[in-house]
Amino acid sequence: MTQGAGQEPVVRTATLRDFRVPPYAQTPVPPQAPSAVPPPTPPPHAPEPTAPAPHTAVPPSHPPTPPAPPATVEPPHAPAPHQAPPHPGNAAVGDEPPEGYTPTERDLPVINRGDTVKIQTVPEARPETGEGRGPLYVVGDVHGYLDELVAALAAQGLIDADGNWAAGNARLWFLGDFTDRGPDGIGVIDLVMRLSAEAAAAGGYCKALMGNHELLLIGAKRFSDTPVNSGAGTATFQAAWLLNGGQKSDMDRLQDVHLQWMSRLDAVVEEDGHLLMHSDTTAYLDYGSTIEDVNDTITAILTRNDADECWDLFRKLTKRFAFRDEGGADAVRELLSTYGGQRIVHGHSPIPYLLGEVGTEDGEDGSGPVVNGPHVYADGLAIAMDGGVTMAGKLLVVQLPLHD
Template sequence: MTPEDRFPGPEHPHSGPRHQPDLDVLPYGTYYEPEPATGYQGAPYDAETYSGYGGARYLEQHWPVDGQGHGHTVHAQGTGTDHGPVDQSAVLSHQGQSQGDYEGGYETAGYEGGYDAQDHPGYEPTLPDQPSPALQLADRDDPPTIELGPPLPDPAAPTYPYPAPGPGEPPGPVYVVGDVHGYLDELRAELHHQGLIDADGHWSAGRARIWFLGDFTDRGPDGIGVIDLVMQLAAEAAAAGGYCRALMGNHELLFLGAHKYGDEPVQSTAGTASFLAAWRLNGGQQNDLDRLEAHHISWLSRLPAIGLEDGHLLLHSDTTAYLEYGESIPDVNDAVHGVLADGGVDEWWDCFRRFTKRFAFRGDAGPTAVHELLDTYGGSRIVHGHSPIPYLTGAVHADDGQPPHIPGPYVYADDLAVAMDGGVTMEGRLLVARLPI
């Protein structure tokens, strides 16, 4: 258990800074500090784009969402997923209000996305032996042709300020988003600053690809609002030929475990009696739990634990615990999903506990740990969240009382690892960066 895990946040995210305990080991690395962002706005992908970092305090897979919800409805058609064409209707809600990581996920509630296809028998008319009067008339004197034109567009279908991708077009740039922890306003501001969403919070990034590195809830004011936004962007991005995906973080496991198991006792050596107790200790917001619905649960429970994009191995946690779940990316994801679907409370707790471990890539042994993961799962560099950069760098030791200075992602472990958790819960920054860094 780390200092972050031991000390929960304040009652309200704006009620003051948290006590920052000391850390005993500091890594060696460098900040990636780009020049000011010039904006994206769907510009050609060969134009130079910088990653800026905003916010004073400061996704999933791509399957469609179809179920009971409230609020904004998006009807979209497009491609850009691993499963082929997408025809989806995402019902999403935007609501909101919320606050440390412990040891240790979730109920696969009955939610199924998609549509039931119905085949109707076709009708093939037969002509009589004697032509009808209309056919006889057509033989003698062809009537004038009337151009009907294309079908009228569906007024409910969304429109986008960029052309649909053509066949064979290369994929768009890749962006990664660090831990959000319920800070919805800061997330919207940074995505808009990068040109990835418009002023109304809708996808404006064309064929770009975005990966959220997990930890959407807890500690901050509006975790459910963050989840709703990521689900919405996943649907809108697919319609535009890009995609928005997300990894499962340890706080997703904790949140789902609190919902499924509540106060049911767990076998823990850290003194925590239940998922619900651990969730509350680590910044769980009752407002998020009260607004958790079946479609949120289904979406969260199907998030992958690990991904690979353009040579970057994407993880939530800076730990080698992934190796305990399989020797390939599909094996790891299937194993975690199997625990969530069929495991009991102790298996859930053990999964949460493993993915709460951190700091495996620090110090002299850090590069070796990184290579172990890269050699197993592929890629040339790891990009992760989970461990706040202020802890990795010792920025929490500032004696002047000022918030930690986090200019950008932190590159360390012989340049093999990139940390993306900017410490939004510690008055740091919410980081969004374009790869490669």
């Protein structure tokens, strides 16, 4: 497998200064200077095992490093011929966006609810070493930021200094969106696949959910420029993937084992009273009245390999903010009453947007968005886990349940 991570400058996601800009405004971002740091080499991958095997330590080729400081991004301006194309932050395919198509919507109205609660997690919490079910951890959207992921996992004691599973019987769930925007999405997938094997051998597990960017990458690989019924003109998965942060280095290194692994991911699970899903949307209800039905239906759609059907699935799971505004708590209760659990834990919508923190990628004062931990809202029934790593925020890895 060609190890081509970081061969091209990374296009980071910029944010709009003004959330009142009309929807799907396309904001160009100047290209960044290539980093002087050599590109990381992603760790070897291992397919998810069907049964625990004897533990074999596999030293990674990408040791944990502290997160790099956010790059300075100048305010958007009109692109010159040599600059990058209009930024994908609000992009849709064609002149008009399909109805409900919001893969990376940045300019929806922000309502800063007075009843939202910011909480701190307990950083000193560590995996249990006894028998039975270990502690439960969740990981927010990674989007190709492998260095930040390794550092966050190590900080929680889930991996050791060599990047190997060190959490015994702990349970670790990734909430989806492994690729796009960041430099090494395939490296992230390889790491998760390897940790899945190592965790199973140690009596725990490391699992992952389907995010909308997994659907986008699968579609771009399978259907490329095949036109799909977007609801508003011609669209293709390939164009949507490129417009929304797709990295050529990821596509060049994408293998069948990655596609098969992504295609088998569940969309919804329930763990210890937590209903885990990627997107903050009620669209999951369109695919079944039980968790098993939802997961089976989505797997069947991907198996049928119909471009229009896959596009419709992608479109629905890109919807967001269903739990944020008036009626948000009722939307959460509808999902909980249908699928079970006492709280929803999701990624997809960055916490700075849910909180109404508006600014450039690095913040108006250059400090970046302040994300101290997960965001609890919707009458305490929803927990947001996307710390906004793509906008110089924070990649969150936390233990559940949360403690105020």
